[in-house]
Amino acid sequence: MPADRRPNILWFCTDQQRFDTIGALGNPHVVTPTLDRLVREGTAFTHAYCQSPICTPSRASIMSGMYPSRVHNTRNGNATFPDSPPVITKLIADSGYDCGLIGKFHLSSSGKRTEPRLPNGDGFRYWKFSHAPRDDWPDGEHDYADWVRENGGDLNAMRETEENVPAEFHQTTWAVERAKEFIADVDNAREENQPWLLNVNIYDPHPPFIPPKAYADQFDPDDMPGPYFRESDLETQTGLAEADFQVKGTHPDELNAKDAQAKYYAMIKLIDDKLAELLEHVDENTIVIFTSDHGETLGDHGLIYKGCRFYEGLVRVPLIFWQPGRVQEDLQRDDLVELLDLSATILDLSGGKMPDYHQGISLLPILQGGNPEQTREFVRCEYFDGLAPYFTGGHGAFATMHRTRKHKLSVYHSIGKGELYDLEADPWEHENLWDNPAAADVRHRLVEESFNAHVNLTTDVGSERIAPM
Numbered sequence: 001m002p003a004d005r006r007p008n009i010l011w012f013c014t015d016q017q018r019f020d021t022i023g024a025l026g027n028p029h030v031v032t033p034t035l036d037r038l039v040r041e042g043t044a045f046t047h048a049y050c051q052s053p054i055c056t057p058s059r060a061s062i063m064s065g066m067y068p069s070r071v072h073n074t075r076n077g078n079a080t081f082p083d084s085p086p087v088i089t090k091l092i093a094d095s096g097y098d099c100g101l102i103g104k105f106h107l108s109s110s111g112k113r114t115e116p117r118l119p120n121g122d123g124f125r126y127w128k129f130s131h132a133p134r135d136d137w138p139d140g141e142h143d144y145a146d147w148v149r150e151n152g153g154d155l156n157a158m159r160e161t162e163e164n165v166p167a168e169f170h171q172t173t174w175a176v177e178r179a180k181e182f183i184a185d186v187d188n189a190r191e192e193n194q195p196w197l198l199n200v201n202i203y204d205p206h207p208p209f210i211p212p213k214a215y216a217d218q219f220d221p222d223d224m225p226g227p228y229f230r231e232s233d234l235e236t237q238t239g240l241a242e243a244d245f246q247v248k249g250t251h252p253d254e255l256n257a258k259d260a261q262a263k264y265y266a267m268i269k270l271i272d273d274k275l276a277e278l279l280e281h282v283d284e285n286t287i288v289i290f291t292s293d294h295g296e297t298l299g300d301h302g303l304i305y306k307g308c309r310f311y312e313g314l315v316r317v318p319l320i321f322w323q324p325g326r327v328q329e330d331l332q333r334d335d336l337v338e339l340l341d342l343s344a345t346i347l348d349l350s351g352g353k354m355p356d357y358h359q360g361i362s363l364l365p366i367l368q369g370g371n372p373e374q375t376r377e378f379v380r381c382e383y384f385d386g387l388a389p390y391f392t393g394g395h396g397a398f399a400t401m402h403r404t405r406k407h408k409l410s411v412y413h414s415i416g417k418g419e420l421y422d423l424e425a426d427p428w429e430h431e432n433l434w435d436n437p438a439a440a441d442v443r444h445r446l447v448e449e450s451f452n453a454h455v456n457l458t459t460d461v462g463s464e465r466i467a468p469m
Contacts, residue, residue, distance in 0.1 A: 227299030257299025
């Protein structure tokens with residue numbers, strides 16, 4: 001990419017959005033015309049995986065370019081963020097980009113109603129912060145809540161009404177309005193040909209599932225397909241109950257899963273509508289990236305929300321790149337991809353030097369028309385004491401996922417249990433083969449592969465790597 005034509009980068013990241021929430025990728029129950037357009041006119045990676053099923057470690061991994069355990073930021077809401085390595089936006093800003101952040105950052109705790117800027121710099125000139133859409137923040141520390149008040153709204157009061165927070169006061173709307181301001185500002189004020197990067201972090205469709213009533217009314221729970229569930233899932237969840245999760249395994253009917261699904265899709269519809277507005281403000285030199293930090297169980301396997309599990313709905317996320325004329329159009333790739341690869345691709349797009357420690361693989365060759373072999377033989381996800389006992393009632397859990405093209409191995413190290421699924425025969429993970437004697441050889445091989453991957457990828461051991469035994 002010529003230095004004087006480095007692209008603007010609009011990085012649009014939702015929170016807790018599953019991979020299977022886009023009409024053009026096979027879901028007939030959602031309404032996503034804007035995302036469908038991005039899929040038709042861009043490149044979608046249909047098997048993209050986060051590196052942790054929890055916000056902070058997942059975002060820390062993307063921003064650092066390393067697995068959460070490698071960057072030593074594995075818990076949701078850590079009190080601090082490591083001094084090194086620099087986050088990718090700092091590297092990109094140092095290379096000449098004008099960078100902005102809107103919405104969540106969440107590399108450290110917002111539990112005390114503030115999230116400090118990184119002491120060594122985060123690269124963001126423009127900073128408009130929001131976290132949970134509540135008005136329990138001091139003035140001047142939560143830009144979204146301040147904006148609602150400035151426009152005559154009472155956020156907490158609206159959340160308690162039947163209407164919920166209407167679209168005009170919603171965090172999604174606020175984020176897109178701030179994004180329009182940033183783009184107009186840089187178009188008017190930046191140096192000639194200076195590129196920009198804008199990271200827009202929408203809070204939805206994160207729980208609580210409270211879309212504006214006008215959007216909720218568009219989705220009837222009775223029309224929803226419901227979660228991926230078999231009665232045998234409850235026995236599996238009983239066996240894994242000590243591995244922390246925000247709920248215990250429960251029949252989806254008791255979770256009102258179809259109602260949650262309808263509200264979840266309504267929140268995504270608002271995101272899609274607002275993204276359409278934002279796309280009108282970008283030019284042909286802007287690449288648009290759409291993704292999410294992790295998924296949501298949404299009733300699958302008798303679970304809702306998130307925690308120490310690695311089911312597809314929780315760890316697999318959307319990943320779409322769109323720039324007509326410069327990104328491959330109408331391309332759907334089923335490569336195994338990690339969000340670390342998103343991180344590497346953003347760095348590659350900016351023209352900066354890839355740090356030696358970065359653990360991602362740039363997807364730019366695919367976006368620009370190359371046809372390399374599958375990028376990874378496996379993807380990895382970690383949960384290392386990811387949620388405080390306040391959220392789970394537990395005392396800390398440790399687990400890892402090793403997912404190949406055919407199998408998924410999840411080892412719950414802290415409780416001595418595991419799951420093994422043949423994803424070709426059982427794509428929604430109902431038949432646990434962990435204790436099946438016929439699958440013992442596969443289990444042993446994958447346990448060894450996963451262990452070696454842990455040593456190789458999460459330990460700074462220089463150029464030496466552990467070879468299979």
